[in-house]
Amino acid sequence: MRLRNIWMCALGVTLAATVACGGGEKAPSTSGDTSSPSATPSGLKVDESKAGGIKGTIAFEGTAPKNEPIKMNADPVCMKANSTPQSQETYMVSSDGKALGNVFVYVKDGLGNYIFDTPTESVKIDQQNCRYHPHVFGLRVGQPLEIVNSDMTLHNIHALPKGNSEFNTGQPIQGMKTMHTFTQKEVMVPFKCDVHGWMNAYVGVLDHPYFAVSDTSGKFELKTLPAGTYTIEAWHEKLGAQTQSVTIGEKEEKEITFTFKAGGATPTN
Amino acid sequence: MLHRFAKLVAACTVFLVLAGSLVTSTGSGLSVPDWPNSYGWNMFTFPPSKWVGGIFYEHGHRLVASTVGFLTIILAGWLWIAEPRRWLKRLGLAALGTVVLQGLLGGLTVLFFLPASVSTAHAGLAEIFFCITVAIALFTSPAWIQAAAPVDDRTLRRLAATTTALIYMQILVGAAMRHTEAGLAIPDFPLMFGHVIPDHWDPKIAIHFAHRVGALIVTLAIVATSGHIWFHHRGRRELTRPAAFVVALVALQITLGALTVLSRRAVAINSAHVVCGATVLATSLVITLRSWRLRFASDMNAPTFDSRRATRQPVPARLNQGSSTGVRA
Numbered sequence: 001m002r003l004r005n006i007w008m009c010a011l012g013v014t015l016a017a018t019v020a021c022g023g024g025e026k027a028p029s030t031s032g033d034t035s036s037p038s039a040t041p042s043g044l045k046v047d048e049s050k051a052g053g054i055k056g057t058i059a060f061e062g063t064a065p066k067n068e069p070i071k072m073n074a075d076p077v078c079m080k081a082n083s084t085p086q087s088q089e090t091y092m093v094s095s096d097g098k099a100l101g102n103v104f105v106y107v108k109d110g111l112g113n114y115i116f117d118t119p120t121e122s123v124k125i126d127q128q129n130c131r132y133h134p135h136v137f138g139l140r141v142g143q144p145l146e147i148v149n150s151d152m153t154l155h156n157i158h159a160l161p162k163g164n165s166e167f168n169t170g171q172p173i174q175g176m177k178t179m180h181t182f183t184q185k186e187v188m189v190p191f192k193c194d195v196h197g198w199m200n201a202y203v204g205v206l207d208h209p210y211f212a213v214s215d216t217s218g219k220f221e222l223k224t225l226p227a228g229t230y231t232i233e234a235w236h237e238k239l240g241a242q243t244q245s246v247t248i249g250e251k252e253e254k255e256i257t258f259t260f261k262a263g264g265a266t267p268t269n
Numbered sequence: 270m271l272h273r274f275a276k277l278v279a280a281c282t283v284f285l286v287l288a289g290s291l292v293t294s295t296g297s298g299l300s301v302p303d304w305p306n307s308y309g310w311n312m313f314t315f316p317p318s319k320w321v322g323g324i325f326y327e328h329g330h331r332l333v334a335s336t337v338g339f340l341t342i343i344l345a346g347w348l349w350i351a352e353p354r355r356w357l358k359r360l361g362l363a364a365l366g367t368v369v370l371q372g373l374l375g376g377l378t379v380l381f382f383l384p385a386s387v388s389t390a391h392a393g394l395a396e397i398f399f400c401i402t403v404a405i406a407l408f409t410s411p412a413w414i415q416a417a418a419p420v421d422d423r424t425l426r427r428l429a430a431t432t433t434a435l436i437y438m439q440i441l442v443g444a445a446m447r448h449t450e451a452g453l454a455i456p457d458f459p460l461m462f463g464h465v466i467p468d469h470w471d472p473k474i475a476i477h478f479a480h481r482v483g484a485l486i487v488t489l490a491i492v493a494t495s496g497h498i499w500f501h502h503r504g505r506r507e508l509t510r511p512a513a514f515v516v517a518l519v520a521l522q523i524t525l526g527a528l529t530v531l532s533r534r535a536v537a538i539n540s541a542h543v544v545c546g547a548t549v550l551a552t553s554l555v556i557t558l559r560s561w562r563l564r565f566a567s568d569m570n571a572p573t574f575d576s577r578r579a580t581r582q583p584v585p586a587r588l589n590q591g592s593s594t595g596v597r598a
Contacts, residue, residue, distance in 0.1 A: 074321060074322040074323075074325070075321040075322050076321070077321070153319075153321060154308060154319055154321065154324065156299065156300060156301075156302045158299055158302070158382075166382050168299050168302040168382060169302060170301070170302040170303060170308045170309070172308040172309065172319065194296065194297055194298070194299040194300035194323045194327075195297075195300045195321060195322040195323045195324050196322045196323075197295070197296055197297075197322070197323065
């Protein structure tokens with residue numbers, strides 16, 4: 001009887017810890033990065049004939065840290081596909097070292113009650129050569145995301161959103177395709193492959209079309225933006241996010257620059 | 270023979286704990302997204318050529334767990350058929366029930382994306398299952414059955430039981446720390462953010478701090494129990510040997526814990542820390558059960574160990590005589 005009591009106590013403690021721990025449940029997000037689908041049905045449509053735009057550069061100051069090397073020897077297929085030394089894609093710095101790519105730039109605030117049609121064409125993320133292509137990208141709430149495995153090995157694509165539903169999909173066969181849609185705007189949703197720990201990607205999910213990813217020369221462009229005052233945010237996976245307030249008039253084109261410094265984000269405005 | 274098989278099951282369970290700790294240490298918990306299948310294959314027909322990257326650890330853990338589950342079925346059946354002690358038959362069934370529940374928790378934690386609550390429960394139940402297998406191995410050993418004059422020390426009984434309970438609590442806090450990714454919430458050792466007490470707090474820091482404080486408490490409890498054995502029961506090798514062993518283990522465990530932080534959770538060190546924690550618990554459990562041996566003996570000398578049926582079911586004479594032939598196998 002005493003023995004049974006000991007086991008019952010131990011089980012009880014386990015269950016108590018389970019309840020007390022309770023960290024896995026999702027709570028509705030209240031952060032500015034996630035919210036319910038935005039535009040009201042009675043909102044305005046953008047008049048493209050009067051729209052302007054924002055062009056810009058992601059400048060980089062200092063010496064970028066070296067991207068972390070990757071060892072792919074856990075999977076012979078990945079090894080074969082990447083015979084040269086591999087590294088992470090965290091810091092995509094231009095050849096002169098003064099601009100930064102893979103920065104997600106988007107209108108964070110200021111669009112009021114404009115409404116936008118949801119695109120029906122899908123955005124594609126491909127698992128190729130044991131990497132995600134693209135590494136940083138954006139898509140719209142409700143827009144189809146096509147997840148493809150082009151490799152001759154297994155991948156699982158595991159999304160870790162805070163506001164949207166988490167998913168983890170296995171793709172064991174080359175050529176497999178899976179479709180997914182996000183239901184809430186969220187910047188950013190990380191993707192990872194638990195089979196190949198080095199594989200990661202980030203998607204910005206928005207309820208409007210004003211987003212871009214800086215290219216290798218740090219350039220980005222937000223087109224057909226109606227006149228107004230906007231909060232523009234630039235997000236980098238390691239260096240954080242910074243914002244600027246920008247006002248544009250009808251048919252006005254403005255140039256802005258975000259400056260990231262090695263070791264942390266530096267607000268420029 | 271039954272005792273040897275019980276020892277095999279306990280040893281396999283240590284290996285299972287290692288396999289499970291490797292899954293967490295390598296971050297491979299969701300590398301096989303489905304359960305009980307593996308990428309659509311039956312778990313047992315999943316081609317070895319596909320055991321790449323994190324799959325090797327996660328799928329390997331599932332296979333080792335299945336093996337232990339199979340061994341537990343045999344152990345429970347064997348105890349049911351060959352073991353005269355009714356309570357030990359039931360302990361065999363408890364082991365079986367625990368390993369089944371453990372498998373379900375493992376599946377749930379995969380299907381629900383590793384919620385900390387389920388993963389922590391999975392880790393906690395693993396230790397309980399391990400303790401059951403160790404207890405069965407001990408109860409079926411000739412030394413246990415033939416014990417002539419068990420120690421009668423109330424203080425030791427209380428000390429040992431408290432120590433075992435504290436170790437288990439400490440393991441639960443450690444599991445919560447692992448599964449809430451708080452392992453490096455305090456990044457330095459032995460100081461904490463350069464101080465004796467952290468100068469700022471959040472839930473992860475609190476869990477990590479609790480684990481360090483728990484380590485101190487557990488160490489004191491183990492030293493107290495072992496010291497008591499050393500001073501009062503020096504001639505009892507069945508107590509002094511595990512007492513010395515558990516002191517050595519806890520020293521190793523603290524070293525591994527420190528190295529886990531300092532190595533930024535190196536996979537091998539982190540996993541060894543988990544396995545060493547389980548062996549500390551099991552060793553303390555052995556001391557506890559041996560310190561309570563007299564109670565088992567008195568229960569067995571009474572009509573039966575099960576007090577509810579004490580008047581109806583006398584224990585076989587061979588057990589009352591303390592004969593090793595009490596186990597038929």
